[in-house]
Amino acid sequence: MQTVYRFEIKPTYQQQMIMFQTLKLCRNLYNWALSERQRVYKETGQGLSYNKQQNLLPAYVKEHPEYKEVHSQVLQDVLRRLDYAHKRFFEKKAGYPRFKNRDHYNSFTYPQVDTVRKTFAKSGYIYLSKIGFVKMIVHREFEPQKVSRANVKYHGGKWYANLTAEISAPPAVGGVNSNGKSVGIDVGLEYFAVLSDGTFIETSKHYRKAERKLAKLQRRLSRKKKGSNNRGKAKKEVAKLHAKVANQRKDFLHKASLTIVKNYDIIVMEDLRIKNMAKNRHLAKSIHDAGWGQFGGYIRYKAERHGKVHVKVNPNSTSQECLCGAHVPKDLSIRIHRCPVCGLVEPRDLVSAKLIERMGLSLLAA
Ligand SMILES: [Zn+2]
Known part of the structure; x- marks a missing residue:
């Protein structure tokens, strides 16, 4: 089962500058990818899948060298996020994806923390690729080795790390239904x-x-x-x-x-x-x-x-x-x-x- 730990993080001024820039680049990528989906749909009547968009990503980064400053998996996650928004729309669970302004795009995600051995190598810090070791306020226990992804969020003037972890579920206690509800x-x-x-x-x-x-x-x-x-x-x-x-x-x-x-x-x-x-x-x-x-x-x-x-x-x-x-x-x-x-x-x-x-x-x- 999955759980999400949320810790406040305290980036240095320098790190914050990079993080704000990362947010901006991710948002621009999201909006570009959305407009591409719309354009292709208008021209061909066909949708643009996540895989196709991901294949276009290297060319996009080449054209916009500032994107080299953002971890590639973080960029892939932007496209995945857009794809998810489209899926929700087609399942009638949400409205049509919108272009995001600054207020509505406030996080970026490292989808595969476990491959980056460094992430929690320094106690009291989280390592964010391209940003560095950022101070993290660990106010409750967690098992670093179980964290699979890290979402970095800016909210109310503060930064947070939302860490998704796979924790072992104890066997269900008698009388507890498991229904996916x-x-x-x-x-x-x-x-x-x-x-x-x-x-x-x-x-x-x-x-x-x-x-x-x-x-x-x-x-x-x-x-x-x-x-x-x-x-x-x-x-x-x-x-x-x-x-x-x-x-x-x-x-x-x-x-x-x-x-x-x-x-x-x-x-x-x-x-x-x-x-x-x-x-x-x-x-x-x-x-x-x-x-x-x-x-x-x-x-x-x-x-x-x-x-x-x-x-x-x-x-x-x-x-x-x-x-x-x-x-x-x-x-x-x-x-x-x-x-x-x-x-x-x-x-x-x-x-x-x-x-x-x-x-x-x-x-x-x-
Ligand atoms: Zn309404």
């Missing part, structure tokens, strides 16, 4: 989580009640005089309820995550560490901010244990886009997504969940 999960404010198949998961009522009570006790505690008997008592009470709420939260999260892991084989979530929730001022005090991170962690380790695939995607555009590809901006107060382009009207979290699923699947297939 995929799901996208959007965590939100209205519901704890919304699944792409239309399942809405609510936070348990007990938990909410306990949480409100805790907030009340905490307020009362803050009014008590320091050093007083009453304050000591109130403090104990708060601590007790705190533990209770934490337990209830854990219990709820365990149940919710286990249900999901049992029912789906490929589970796609947003990277919650970078999901921007600060827009809502009530949120900081909500259970959610504590709950989501934990939820993501539970899903991940349960998925690994049950031999399921867990993919994290970038939360950047998942709330502002339509399934048709149109940009549909909406602030948090707007709960219903209405697309002026394709006419889709659905709860916004559901649309997000579907987008998340789609992004995860394309990440796995790319």
